Amino acid sequence: MKILIVEDERELVKSIVQYLRHESYICEVAYTAADAEEKLLIHDYDCILLDITLPDGNGLVILEKLKKAGKLEGVIIISAKNSIDDKIKGLNLGADDYLPKPFHLAELGARVSAVIRRKRFEGNNTLSFHEITVDLLGKTVSVGGKVVDLTRKEYDLLLFVISNKNRVVTKNAIAEHLSGDDADAFDNFDFIYAHMKNLKKKLVEANCPDYIRTVYGLGYKFEA
Amino acid sequence: MKLLSRTVQNYVIFSALLLIISTPVFYFSIQRLFVHELDKELISHKSEFYQIIPLLKTESELEFFRLMNDEFILREGQPISRKDSIYSATLYNEKEDDMQAYRILNTRVEIHGKPHLLQIRESLVSTKDLVTAIVAIQVFLISILLAGLAIINRKLSKTVWGPFYLILDRLKRYQIDRDTSIDLPRSSTAEFRDLSAAITQLVERNREAFQNQKEFTENASHELQTPLAVCRTKLELLAQTKELTEQQAELVGSLFHGVERISRLNKNLLLLSRIENRQFLEIEEIDLLSVANKYLDLYRSHLQDKGLQVKCSIDEHATLKANAVLLDVLMSNLITNAVRYSFEGSTIILEGTRDYMLVSNSGEPLKNPEKIFERFHRESRIEVGNGLGLSIVKKICEVKGYQLTYHYRDSMHHFKITFGG
Numbered sequence A: 001m002k003i004l005i006v007e008d009e010r011e012l013v014k015s016i017v018q019y020l021r022h023e024s025y026i027c028e029v030a031y032t033a034a035d036a037e038e039k040l041l042i043h044d045y046d047c048i049l050l051d052i053t054l055p056d057g058n059g060l061v062i063l064e065k066l067k068k069a070g071k072l073e074g075v076i077i078i079s080a081k082n083s084i085d086d087k088i089k090g091l092n093l094g095a096d097d098y099l100p101k102p103f104h105l106a107e108l109g110a111r112v113s114a115v116i117r118r119k120r121f122e123g124n125n126t127l128s129f130h131e132i133t134v135d136l137l138g139k140t141v142s143v144g145g146k147v148v149d150l151t152r153k154e155y156d157l158l159l160f161v162i163s164n165k166n167r168v169v170t171k172n173a174i175a176e177h178l179s180g181d182d183a184d185a186f187d188n189f190d191f192i193y194a195h196m197k198n199l200k201k202k203l204v205e206a207n208c209p210d211y212i213r214t215v216y217g218l219g220y221k222f223e224a
Numbered sequence B: 001m002k003l004l005s006r007t008v009q010n011y012v013i014f015s016a017l018l019l020i021i022s023t024p025v026f027y028f029s030i031q032r033l034f035v036h037e038l039d040k041e042l043i044s045h046k047s048e049f050y051q052i053i054p055l056l057k058t059e060s061e062l063e064f065f066r067l068m069n070d071e072f073i074l075r076e077g078q079p080i081s082r083k084d085s086i087y088s089a090t091l092y093n094e095k096e097d098d099m100q101a102y103r104i105l106n107t108r109v110e111i112h113g114k115p116h117l118l119q120i121r122e123s124l125v126s127t128k129d130l131v132t133a134i135v136a137i138q139v140f141l142i143s144i145l146l147a148g149l150a151i152i153n154r155k156l157s158k159t160v161w162g163p164f165y166l167i168l169d170r171l172k173r174y175q176i177d178r179d180t181s182i183d184l185p186r187s188s189t190a191e192f193r194d195l196s197a198a199i200t201q202l203v204e205r206n207r208e209a210f211q212n213q214k215e216f217t218e219n220a221s222h223e224l225q226t227p228l229a230v231c232r233t234k235l236e237l238l239a240q241t242k243e244l245t246e247q248q249a250e251l252v253g254s255l256f257h258g259v260e261r262i263s264r265l266n267k268n269l270l271l272l273s274r275i276e277n278r279q280f281l282e283i284e285e286i287d288l289l290s291v292a293n294k295y296l297d298l299y300r301s302h303l304q305d306k307g308l309q310v311k312c313s314i315d316e317h318a319t320l321k322a323n324a325v326l327l328d329v330l331m332s333n334l335i336t337n338a339v340r341y342s343f344e345g346s347t348i349i350l351e352g353t354r355d356y357m358l359v360s361n362s363g364e365p366l367k368n369p370e371k372i373f374e375r376f377h378r379e380s381r382i383e384v385g386n387g388l389g390l391s392i393v394k395k396i397c398e399v400k401g402y403q404l405t406y407h408y409r410d411s412m413h414h415f416k417i418t419f420g421g
Helices: A010-021 A033-042 A059-068 A084-092 A105-120 A152-163 A171-179 A190-205 B003-055 B059-068 B125-159 B162-173 B190-239 B246-276 B288-298 B300-305 B324-341 B389-400
Strands: A002-006 A026-030 A047-051 A075-079 A097-100 A126-129 A132-135 A140-143 A146-148 A168-170 A212-215 A219-222 B072-076 B085-093 B098-111 B114-123 B284-287 B309-314 B319-322 B347-352 B356-362 B403-409 B412-418
Touching: A002 A010, A002 A033, A010 A026, A010 A105, A010 B190, A026 A033, A033 A059, A047 A059, A047 A105, A059 A075, A075 A105, A097 A105, A105 A152, A105 A171, A105 B190, A126 A152, A132 A152, A140 A152, A152 A171, A152 A190, A152 A219, A168 A171, A168 B190, A171 A190, A171 A219, A171 B246, A171 B300, A190 A212, A190 B300, B003 B085, B003 B098, B003 B114, B003 B125, B059 B072, B098 B125, B125 B162, B162 B190, B190 B246, B246 B389, B284 B288, B284 B324, B288 B300, B288 B309, B288 B324, B288 B347, B319 B324, B324 B347, B324 B356, B324 B389, B324 B412, B389 B403, B389 B412
Parallel strands: A002 A026, A002 A047, A047 A075, A075 A097, B309 B347
Antiparallel strands: A126 A132, A132 A140, A140 A146, A168 A219, A212 A219, B072 B114, B085 B098, B098 B114, B284 B319, B347 B356, B356 B412, B403 B412
């Protein structure tokens, strides 16, 4: 699966590439709008991460060109311009998602995999990992064919860690994913611990191996 | 006291003093002048009488003269001093049947070889009337002068001082965070022209400083965003390293935590300066209850952790026209604040209609309640917040013209926002 990252902040690009490589994505990078346009002419991508503010032009212009070319699917706008205006404009032009900077790499990972899932597996909206099957439309989880009764938060949590499997997901990233932008204002992640404990218990009760490992002081890791 | 009243007051005091002092002085000097004239007249009457004496040859002629000139009185056989005397006295006037003031000259004359007392009288009545009339006219003139002064000053204040009051009015209305420049009236008076120029310059410099400060905050936090994001992502990558020991993982976790706190602080500073720069202008119809429910839902886990109850009595149809982002921030900050500082197991009260919203939570009374909305003010160092939440709430209220009040009653903190206006 090919991803194009259009972003001028080189250090950020390096981090994104390094993080997404775990998922066996092939990442290509464009640091300028011209560079991006050239690459888009030649190749097709499964997902495009598009920064709005580029040194040689506005990312929204690229978005418009993509729309004209009918290659809109899979565009995630990443922007430091945390203004609603950009978000509305971007989504009106047909971008799939909008992720304001600064973001957690785990959050980006989850969004990218969601976009790719939507694109690749149209009609068949399930996600599997060994005996776990997640029905993305019905928002249900089953282990070995048997439905596990999860709360919405637990479902979100599981989907989030599966989307970032084999990588450590920090508590902050989970908190922000579950409770929105202001969740970290509490500086208290006990509630994540509680949700995680319940989720693990329910999965184990459904005869599922405990794939969620606690990384002390940091967060959690979903791995086989 | 107004400038005009102060000037007029001084004029009035001076004029009144002048009036009080000058009236008796004027009165007495005029009277003296008149009496002096009368005395001169009496003396001339005396010399006239001397010319008449040789003509009065018989006793009957003398009697005739007495009857004809009642201002001349002749008496015989009295001890008479050789010196003349002049004095004022009040005597009975037979003709007018009244007591009257007179100026009297007593002198000794020899008629037919016999010494006589000659008394010549002049009435003082006409003199007194004249003096009174003159003083009355003077008082009248000074009064007119005073009234004239007052009227002229009033007119002057309207015309000459007009630009001054206009400048004052503009200055009062000027708001550094809203108005771009101050528009002062042109005046033909040099002083006011100078004043206008000086004020314009001052305002311009202040506005520049204010603008710089505003831009600095926004630029600084904007510029901080990227390096912070890089730090954060690098730490996230570091967390992925396979060989990470438990000790290292904890270090990375602490670093991550620190970077998160800086990011949040930075985000709030940026938000604060964006609100100050009035970047949130879109207005839409918003349902207050659904906003509250959104955040109560997001924070449900935190509420449960502290065993907090929520009593939400927001009107179901409480809609108001507001900026969605700012209303979200208001609601989220107030609820976060309530959750953070409530006693465990207590109740948070939310009330609201289309006109106001009230968030109440339990807690210790504040040591410095007047500082509660100040930036970076914290009641104690142990607190977890960054000290910006409530100042953001206050800034939003300021910018949007909402009224924000805080009070502590029945062991509860009450934050009330009155919309309206």
